[in-house]
Amino acid sequence: xxxxxxxxxxxxxxxxxxxxxxxxxxxxxxxxxxxxxxxxxxxxxxxxxxxxxxxxxxxxxxxxxxxxxxxxxxxxxxxxxxxxxxxxxxxxxxxxxxxxxxxxxxxxxxxxxxxxxxxxxxxxxxxxxxxxxxxxxxxxxxxxxxxxxxxxxxxxxxxxxxxxxxxxxxxxxxxxxxxxxxxxxxxxxxxxxxxxxxxxxxxxxxxxxxxxxxxxxxxxxxxxxxxxxxxxxxxxxxxxxxxxxxxxxxxxxxxxxxxxxxxxxxxxxxxxxxxxxxxxxxxxxxxxxxxxxxxxxxxxxxxxxxxxxxxxxxxxxxxxxxxxxxxxxxxxxxxxxxxxxxxxxxxxxxxxxxxxxxxxxxxxxxxxxxxxxxxxxxx
Ligand code: TXA
Ligand code: MG
Numbered sequence: 001x002x003x004x005x006x007x008x009x010x011x012x013x014x015x016x017x018x019x020x021x022x023x024x025x026x027x028x029x030x031x032x033x034x035x036x037x038x039x040x041x042x043x044x045x046x047x048x049x050x051x052x053x054x055x056x057x058x059x060x061x062x063x064x065x066x067x068x069x070x071x072x073x074x075x076x077x078x079x080x081x082x083x084x085x086x087x088x089x090x091x092x093x094x095x096x097x098x099x100x101x102x103x104x105x106x107x108x109x110x111x112x113x114x115x116x117x118x119x120x121x122x123x124x125x126x127x128x129x130x131x132x133x134x135x136x137x138x139x140x141x142x143x144x145x146x147x148x149x150x151x152x153x154x155x156x157x158x159x160x161x162x163x164x165x166x167x168x169x170x171x172x173x174x175x176x177x178x179x180x181x182x183x184x185x186x187x188x189x190x191x192x193x194x195x196x197x198x199x200x201x202x203x204x205x206x207x208x209x210x211x212x213x214x215x216x217x218x219x220x221x222x223x224x225x226x227x228x229x230x231x232x233x234x235x236x237x238x239x240x241x242x243x244x245x246x247x248x249x250x251x252x253x254x255x256x257x258x259x260x261x262x263x264x265x266x267x268x269x270x271x272x273x274x275x276x277x278x279x280x281x282x283x284x285x286x287x288x289x290x291x292x293x294x295x296x297x298x299x300x301x302x303x304x305x306x307x308x309x310x311x312x313x314x315x316x317x318x319x320x321x322x323x324x325x326x327x328x329x330x331x332x333x334x335x336x337x338x339x340x341x342x343x344x345x346x347x348x349x350x351x352x353x354x355x356x357x358x359x360x361x362x363x364x365x366x367x368x369x370x371x372x373x374x375x376x377x378x379x
Contacts, residue, residue, distance in 0.1 A: 003027070003172045005164045005180050008136040016177055017143035020045075025052060027153045027167045028140050029181020030132040032105050032189050032208050033160040033336070034167050035064070035150030036175070037140065046119040046149055052174050055156040060122040061149040062107050062190070063129050066141040073098035078113070080127055080147060085111035090199035093218050097193070100217045103133035105186055105208030109194035120149055130190055136181040152189060153178075159260050159343070159372070162187050162336050169340075187333035188364045193221065206367050208332070210360040259371040260336070262343035264294070266350040268373040273297060273305045273353060281312045286349055294347030295319040296338050298355060299326030309351075318345045328361040335365060339372060 006012040008029075016026040023045045025038045036053060038045035040063045050057050067076045074083060074095045083091065094108065112127035121127050129147075132138065141148055152160040154170045161167045162184040167175075191207035193214060201221040203211055214221050267284055269276070273295065286293070293315050297305045299322065306319035320338045323330035342350050352373065355365040 001173060001176060003168055003175050003178050005168070005178045008139070008179050008181060010139075012179065013136070013139045013143050016140055016179055017145075019177065020140075020144045020148065021146070023048070025049060025175050026140070027161075027164075027171065027175060027178040028137050028148070028150065029134050029164075029179060029184065030064075030137045030150070031134045031185045032132070033162055033184055033187070034153040034164070034178070034181075035137070035148075036153040036171065037064070037148040037150040039144070040064075040120055040147040040149040041115065041117060043117045043119050046117055049149060049151060050119070052171060053151060053154070053156050055151065057119065058122050059151075059156075060124060060128060061120050061151055062192075063116070063120060063127060063147040064137065064141055064150050065129055065131050065147050066138045067098075067102065067131055069103075073102065077110070077129060079115055080113055080129060082111040082113045085197050086195070087198055090195055090197055093199040093201070094195055097195075097214070097218055098131075101209060101213070102131040103138065104131075105133075105190040106130065106214075107190045107192045107205075107207075109192060109204060111197065126194070128192065134181055134185075136179055140179065157259055157261055159262060159336050159340050160189060162333070166337070166340060183333070183337075185333070186329075187335055187337075188361070188368060191364075206363040208361070208364065211363065212359060257371060258374040260339075260368050261372050261375070262339050262350060264343055264348065264350050265376040266339075266352060266373040267376055268352050268369055269354060271354065272356075273308055274300070276308070276312060278312055284351075290315065290349045292316040292318070292347045292349075294342035294345055294350040296342060296350065296352040297321040298331055298353045299323050316346070318342065318347050328355075328357050328365065331355065332361045332365055335368060 020039050028035050028037045038049045067073050107128050107130040109126045109128045116127045153167045154160050164178045164180050167178045186208040189207045191209040192205035194202040194204055203221050203223045211221055295317055302319040302321040306317040309317045322334045322338050352369055355362050
């Protein structure tokens, strides 16, 4: 099977919706990354998602929905979420978040209802839900008339796809259809936020929506690493941290240290290439057999960055700049495509500049670069 990329016409969307209802999988565009969509309430379709991605079943899925925006929002999730398990304060928190940020790059982790198959939640008592804002995703969810489970449409642990060609490279032999929505607008995955029964908010994954935006609407947000040990116990009692996840040493499901990874080794630099000195280069201890480097610049001119590294090292350098003027939205939008292009280039070893921004999208960019470089031997 080789996947076909379909133009997002009404007819093709209807065809894909039929395929989803028959238990097949379809790759769909969202504003963050492309998702591998399947019928969220059909265990057989969920099992195909895990098999197609080679994803371990302890890593739960996000259910994508399309609400009627003219009506109160939380009530519309009653088939997926056990609203009774949320205090009235928590319900008000969730309604505020849904009003402010849906449709968009925010995933909420909430108490699940019994209608949600165990496979979707990895047996956790919670379920992750998101309403994307990409018009093709919304059209597909509405045409199917059921929630769609959709992890990023890449093989497990690899670089997320932000263009139909990336989906073909990852899963082209394993699925039939990719709905074409063009390049993704945001380029990093949604922000994942857990809401406890009492309405406390925990950031499980930084993403396309800034923590400061969440806090301006709903008050303080803690990150799992910041939580006190007692808080960690409470999170795990609520199922926000599962046994398997704690055993594997992860902060939250899916927050594996190595993720978004190119096939080639990737070293994350401490500072920009402009400040690289010969001794800092030597300290990187790149194996002497390497003749060709790939360089991912956060900003500036790719040619100039390549020339500077070439001068220091005497090696060939292929460089990509994510944003000439260092705009975080551009950097996020181009990040995964840049990593993917260097991975496919002649370069044998990749270097990436660090993200200097630590808030907003910078938080998500830094997180993805750290995970993409995890496991590459550091001196
Ligand atoms: O932007 C996105 O979120 C994309 C697009 C396709 O919507 N989807 C995506 O899915 O990134 P995926 O499967 O690659 O990441 C889902 C994340 C994982 O980190 C997973 O562990 C977490 O959501 N998650 C899902 N259900 C959860 C739950 N019940 N509790 C805690 N984390 C959960
Ligand atoms: Mg993913």
